Amino acid sequence: MKGADVLWLSRQDIGSLFAALSSAGYRCIGPQVRDGTIVYDTLENADGLPRGVTSTQAPGEYRVTIGNSPRTFSWANGPQALKPFTFSPRETLWRAERGDDAAIRFIETATDPELLALIAVRACDLAALLLQDQHFLDGQYPDPHYAARRRSLFVVAVHCSAPAATCFCASTGDGPRAQSDFDLALSELDEGFLVEAGSARGVTVLKQLPTRPASTAERDLAAHELKQAAAQQRRLPGKNLRDALFANLEHPRWEQVAGRCLACGNCTAVCPSCFCHAEVEVPRLDAAASEHVREWDSCFTQLHSYIHGLTVRSDRRARYRQWVTHKLGSWHDQYGRSGCVGCGRCITWCPVGIDITEEAAAICGESA
Amino acid sequence: MRGERVSAHLPMEAEVVERVQESPTIFTLRLRFTDPTQHAAYRFVPGQFNMLYLYGVGEIPISIVSDPEDETVIDHAIRVVGRVTRGFKELKAGDRIGIRGPYGSGWPLRQAERQDVLVVTGGLGCAPVVSVINFIMRRRARFGRLTIMQGVKHADDLIWRARYEAWAKLPNTTVLIAADVGAPLWPWHIGRVTELFDSIELDPLRTVAMLCGPEVMMDIAARQLTGRGVPEAGIWLSLERSMHCAVGLCGHCQIGGQFVCKDGPIFHYGAIRPLFGTRGL
Numbered sequence: 001m002k003g004a005d006v007l008w009l010s011r012q013d014i015g016s017l018f019a020a021l022s023s024a025g026y027r028c029i030g031p032q033v034r035d036g037t038i039v040y041d042t043l044e045n046a047d048g049l050p051r052g053v054t055s056t057q058a059p060g061e062y063r064v065t066i067g068n069s070p071r072t073f074s075w076a077n078g079p080q081a082l083k084p085f086t087f088s089p090r091e092t093l094w095r096a097e098r099g100d101d102a103a104i105r106f107i108e109t110a111t112d113p114e115l116l117a118l119i120a121v122r123a124c125d126l127a128a129l130l131l132q133d134q135h136f137l138d139g140q141y142p143d144p145h146y147a148a149r150r151r152s153l154f155v156v157a158v159h160c161s162a163p164a165a166t167c168f169c170a171s172t173g174d175g176p177r178a179q180s181d182f183d184l185a186l187s188e189l190d191e192g193f194l195v196e197a198g199s200a201r202g203v204t205v206l207k208q209l210p211t212r213p214a215s216t217a218e219r220d221l222a223a224h225e226l227k228q229a230a231a232q233q234r235r236l237p238g239k240n241l242r243d244a245l246f247a248n249l250e251h252p253r254w255e256q257v258a259g260r261c262l263a264c265g266n267c268t269a270v271c272p273s274c275f276c277h278a279e280v281e282v283p284r285l286d287a288a289a290s291e292h293v294r295e296w297d298s299c300f301t302q303l304h305s306y307i308h309g310l311t312v313r314s315d316r317r318a319r320y321r322q323w324v325t326h327k328l329g330s331w332h333d334q335y336g337r338s339g340c341v342g343c344g345r346c347i348t349w350c351p352v353g354i355d356i357t358e359e360a361a362a363i364c365g366e367s368a
Numbered sequence: 369m370r371g372e373r374v375s376a377h378l379p380m381e382a383e384v385v386e387r388v389q390e391s392p393t394i395f396t397l398r399l400r401f402t403d404p405t406q407h408a409a410y411r412f413v414p415g416q417f418n419m420l421y422l423y424g425v426g427e428i429p430i431s432i433v434s435d436p437e438d439e440t441v442i443d444h445a446i447r448v449v450g451r452v453t454r455g456f457k458e459l460k461a462g463d464r465i466g467i468r469g470p471y472g473s474g475w476p477l478r479q480a481e482r483q484d485v486l487v488v489t490g491g492l493g494c495a496p497v498v499s500v501i502n503f504i505m506r507r508r509a510r511f512g513r514l515t516i517m518q519g520v521k522h523a524d525d526l527i528w529r530a531r532y533e534a535w536a537k538l539p540n541t542t543v544l545i546a547a548d549v550g551a552p553l554w555p556w557h558i559g560r561v562t563e564l565f566d567s568i569e570l571d572p573l574r575t576v577a578m579l580c581g582p583e584v585m586m587d588i589a590a591r592q593l594t595g596r597g598v599p600e601a602g603i604w605l606s607l608e609r610s611m612h613c614a615v616g617l618c619g620h621c622q623i624g625g626q627f628v629c630k631d632g633p634i635f636h637y638g639a640i641r642p643l644f645g646t647r648g649l
Contacts (some may be wrong), residue, residue, distance in 0.1 A: 093377045093378075094377060094378050094379075096379075096421070096423055096424070096466065098423055102462060102463060102464045103381065103402070103464055104381050104423055104464045104465070104466060105381070106378055106379050106380065106381065106466060108377075108378050135617070136617065139615070139616050139617075139630070140615070140616070140630065141376040141615035141616065141617070143617060246624070246642065249646045249649070250646070275617070275619055276618060276619030276620065277612070277613075277617070277618050277619070278612055278618070278620075279377075279426070279427065279612040279613060279618065280426070281424060281425055281426040283424035283425075287424055290423060290424040292377070292427075294618075297618070297619070297620070299619070303610075304610065304620060305609070305610055305620070306610055307608055307609065307610050308447075308449035308450055309449060312609065312610070312648060312649075313648045313649075314648065315648070317648070318647070318648030318649075321648070322622075322648075322649070325624075326622065329625075330622070330624050330625035331625075332625070333624070333625025333626075334625050334627075
């Protein structure tokens with residue numbers, strides 16, 4: 001953090017950020033408590049921020065607590081990542097129409113998303129966004145639907161000083177500090193926020209806020225809190241487990257974890273980097289048109305690996321192994337790094353509390 | 369910003385020129401793009417596949433069996449196995465479907481020139497290599513000895529039988545067929561196709577082997593071939609996985625780090641060997 005570029009925004013002025021983003025044409029999406037969890041949704045002003053809210057997380061456990069702290073970003077991530085804002089859970093890719101003649105017309109569905117400002121994005125989710133960018137945009141066939149949504153995002157990151165017990169972003173190298181690809185980044189202290197810009201757009205917005213240069217004491221305190229946040233207990237047994245995992249495809253631990261796994265797919269639904277999706281056909285009842293729809297899928301379902309008369313991964317052992325060997329192993333072959341950003345959601349939201357760090361350590365041993 | 373191009377997901381309309389019933393459950397769908405410009409611009413290599421769309425039902429990946437230089441029609445051999453293929457079986461000349469492609473990698477036909485070619489297939493999945501056999505037959509002088517080893521479950525499953533019989537009579541060409549279950553007057557081997565390796569002549573250093581069929585069969589065949597001295601670099605195989613998008617996005621076709629739709633479906637043996645023999649990958 002270069003001192004000269006870090007500004008101070010006092011707590012009572014945080015509303016100016018929402019005002020500046022709104023006047024720039026963005027709908028503000030911010031964290032808020034709903035159904036006992038933190039979710040991201042439309043937030044018109046700073047009054048709706050989750051003041052005093054903290055979260056307690058453990059394998060298979062999540063609780064939100066409201067206390068007296070003035071802070072609004074003292075919670076670790078809830079179940080929802082940024083994923084739904086760029087990779088829609090369900091969207092129509094194209095539509096086929098047929099009239100009275102035999103002809104079929106194919107009509108592409110345009111994605112024309114509104115401009116969104118995502119507020120309080122954690123480093124783990126920002127890293128996952130970059131992983132999804134690689135998957136959906138960098139190949140031979142970049143996805144225009146994802147591209148349109150991605151283009152309309154303004155990202156306000158928050159350097160995370162409140163990791164949960166399930167977090168392990170420090171061991172994956174993705175957090176708790178947001179490293180790049182944000183427009184603005186905040187560090188929260190009791191009295192206000194340190195703000196830095198990460199893009200030209202961010203600089204433009206930042207100039208409109210009533211800031212002053214941050215003091216050395218403020219910067220030191222923020223750095224100290226970030227350092228404490230990095231002292232996480234959970235860790236993966238290495239940054240590249242590819243060879244260790246593929247050398248242990250028949251490890252007895254896969255069978256053991258399959259005995260606990262319910263194949264419910266919660267881990268893939270909350271994972272910010274999981275990209276699998278199904279394409280399904282939804283014909284109109286009068287058969288005059290049919291929508292070709294893309295929706296999130298999970299490698300834990302029976303149909304995921306189904307080919308005529310055969311399910312390649314027919315049991316939970318094969319499906320859990322596929323998920324972990326892909327996420328922590330073959331992702332390296334595909335995208336040059338692990339597919340795990342250490343957000344810990346799959347641990348928290350697993351109904352039986354399966355811990356990917358514990359399973360990886362058991363399967364890879366200390367050799368990894 | 370990345371991702372500006374038009375969606376690769378959108379099919380184009382094609383017309384059924386003819387539907388040829390090859391066996392009780394297998395038929396050939398001969399297609400032509402309804403837009404002549406699109407038809408003229410379409411190019412593929414043997415081994416690649418198209419996504420075929422049945423109106424209101426969905427899309428499936430089907431390999432192309434016609435010759436890449438045939439400008440009149442694009443042929444797909446299809447077995448009736450599910451909702452889409454059952455619908456395709458009812459199509460008549462003039463009916464319309466959707467088509468997008470071609471996708472994936474092709475067979476190494478350039479590498480195979482002036483080499484001996486060994487084609488090994490099993491099950492009913494011979495379509496992806498029949499295109500190769502046809503391709504070689506039409507350009508016979510460019511290739512050395514051609515050996516075709518085809519395994520089927522039941523003698524009745526052998527489609528294009530007349531073609532195999534005609535090929536067997538050609539010079540410098542060997543056809544070996546095996547059926548798990550024979551039939552009266554079945555002139556070929558009864559048993560597994562992989563039992564036939566001892567009876568073939570093989571010049572291991574000038575052989576390009578192309579395998580297609582069940583993974584267990586390909587695993588055994590590839591190990592027999594390396595055992596006979598064929599280097600890994602001379603062995604290629606075609607894999608089959610679930611595919612929804614065909615453009616490397618939906619995630620269904622992964623085996624290890626490979627996306628079968630874009631990194632395959634034709635793989636170099638070395639890329640797949642470490643994963644062969646492990647069930648459920």
